[in-house]
Amino acid sequence: MKSREKILSRILEHQPESTALPFSPEIQGNETGSLQIFTEVLTKIGGHVYQPGNLNIMKDQIRGLFPGKSRKITTLSLFSDLADTGWTIQSPSELKDVEVAIIGAHFGVAENGALWITEDQMKQRVVPFICQHLVLLLEKKEILSDMKQAYSRIGDSTYGFGTFISGPSKTADIEQSLVLGAHGPKSLHVFLLD
Amino acid sequence: MNHSELARDFNKDEQRVDWHDETLFWIRNKRDKAAQAIPEWEQLRESASAIKDNVLSGLHNYLLEFESNALRNGIKIHWAQDAAEHNLIVHSILKASGIRQMIKSKSMLTEECGLNAYLEKRDIEVIDTDLGERIVQLAKEPPSHIVLPCIHKKKEEIGTLFHEHLGTRKGESDPLVLTAAARENLRAAFLSRRAALTGVNFAVAETGEFVVCTNEGNADMGAHLAQVHIASMGLEKIIPKRAHLGIFLRLLTRSATGQPITTYSSHFQKPREGQQMHLIIVDNGRSAQLGKPDFRNSLKCIRCGACMNTCPVYRRSGGHSYQHAIAGPIGAILAPNLDMEQHADLPFASTLCGSCTHVCPVKINIHEQLYKWRQEIVKKTGVPAAKEMSMKLMKNALSDPALYRLAGKTGRFLLKYAPFTINNHFNPWYQQREMPQAPETSFRSWYLKHQK
Secondary structure, three states: OOHHHHHHHHHHHHOOOOOOOOOOOOOOOOOEOOHHHHHHHHHHOOOEEEOOOOHHHHHHHHHHHOOOOOOEEEOOHHHOOOOEOOOOOOOHHHHOOOOEEEEEOOEEEOOOOEEEEEHHHHOOOOHHHHOOEEEEEEEHHHEEOOHHHHHHHHOOOOOOEEEEEOOOOEEOOOOOOOEEOOOOOOEEEEEEEO | OOHHHHHHHHOOOHHHHHHHHHHHHHHHHHHHHHHHOOOOHHHHHHHHHHHHHHHHHOHHHHHHHHHHHHHHOOOEEEEEOOHHHHHHHHHHHHHHOOOOEEEEOOOHHHHHHOHHHHHHHOOOEEEEOOHHHHHHHHOOOOOOOOOOOOOOOOHHHHHHHHHHHHOOOOOOOOHHHHHHHHHHHHHHHHHHOOEEEEOOOEEEOOOOEEEEEEOOOHHHHHHHHOOEEEEEEEHHHEEOOHHHHHHHHHHHHHHHOOOOOOOEEEEEOOOOOOOEEEEEEEOOOHHHHHOOOOOHHHHHOOOOOHHHHHOHHHHHHOHHHHOOOOOHHHHHHHHHHHOOOOOOOHHHOOOOOOHHHHHOOOOOOHHHHHHHHHHHHHHHHOOOHHHHHHHHHHHHHHHOHHHHHHHHHHHHHHHHHOHHHOOOOOOHHHOOOOOOOOOOOOHHHHHHHHHO
16 A cells, blocks of 8 residues: 555544534625724834825835835836836746835735735746845725635635735844844835725 | 753753743743734634644545645645655655755754755755754754744854854854844855755645745745745645635734734745645654544644743753654643653653643643643553652552641651751752741641631
8 A cells, every 4th residue: 555545544544523614704894904903013013004195106205215226126017117027037046136026915914914915916936035125015995804804805716826925024033033134025115005 | 861851951051041931931921912912812712723623533535635636736745654754755856856955944844754864864955944943953953942943042152153154253143143144145045956845834625725834934935946846744734725724824923923924924826837846745643643532632733832932841941851843842742642652751841730721722732631641651651669659658648637647747847947857969859949938837737726
């Protein structure tokens, strides 16, 4: 017998009598999350949240944040005047010198400041991790209250790869001192638009 | 050396043990604050526990469901009965692509399997990329905590390690500077390694995807840059539905560190275009544990580490004193399943206070299982003669009122007039304790007197 069959038959022999699943994923209560809570939570964990009012103000703010000539890429044609939209690569490691990446997020979660992003928004999976600074765009109305609603929104969609990002990359492994910028972005900037 | 001997060593540095104790309890307090901010917290624990019960009761079919969905997603599935088979599979995957260097994010399972040592013997270099794990790897030590691998190390020691291995300035111990040096150094590794191994926090039967949680982003940096992604998972990591992640991700990090969620919760459903994605499902004693009604509950563990942070013994003995990949209360009930005689000391490394059970997000009855393991171990290996003798004497005294009163009287007399007969180096009880003040009289005689 192969290992697979041996393991499975031992499990079948040993598993206890069937018990019921308790949880039904239906939505209860209010679906919209609080913008204020989202902002508070995300700020507390090291993220920056902006409400620029309109696109032009937002572009000025991004220019102000990252004035240098370093490599900026985006997956949104909206920002073609700010960052490279036409980038194509053979290998993901070619993105090693990206200073700023600007991408969209599907929705945010108020209780933990997390934003849901899928592969189609990244173009390359490594983009939101390899850049030094990450800028995310989110529609104000796309803020949900908690993770239960988040998964209800995700539903049974297929995405190849998807991730919740909550704040900049961080570590506290050295004597519990919090340091932002472990292996991923050193800063996260979330722009909320109407 | 057993747990208590190693714990005694750890306690020789009083300042360090105080720091360790207080820091872990500070994290436990952060966990409390995070939990109390969620009104439905207890309901979440209840649901998580019930989902895991359901998983254990239907594990056979859930594993098959997961396998067929993952295969459809393009993930290659491997099955390993034990540590040796797991290591062999990893090695053969690397060999097939001619890879001699691999990076790895946190996986306690690979610690359990001794993967690093196995691969190094076969001339394959492994670099751990979680900062804490990288630090203990450079120090040639195992992690001492599943979430905080180098919690036993002081920044000055880390500074010395980094000076030796990463070329930081001598005497540099600023966490900011040291983290930046590690980032720089590991970036080069991320960019050049063709294989990355990650752990698995949750595997969803319904969708055939798996979820990996990190704060540093190291699992993602590794997986998305490498041509070969290997994920190793214990077979108990299955959850039935994607929507259940909505419960577990709310509990996991709040219980672990008091954060509302990890920075990254990454869902791997399909390999990247042109990438190989392998997933190894590992048994290594788990299916046997499933057959033990008193102990199977331990398979519900989601590896948050809350039981360690709260444990008065763990906080004062350090993770290395457990001599097992998973230390602390949960480790003390998992380890005897792998080898009861080798780990016979661990279920005794507890006060049975129950704090671990109280904070467990999936409601594992940890302290009850510790007590049950003690009974199993005593039945099998017996107790030391001195302990057996003193228990017999105690039993006689406690079952005979006259003898009990005489013993009490003698004890009070000796403590008052001849304390050296009790407080001497033959009595281990007094090695780290102060003498109590002996009461003038017993409660019984006080009561009899005042009743009149």
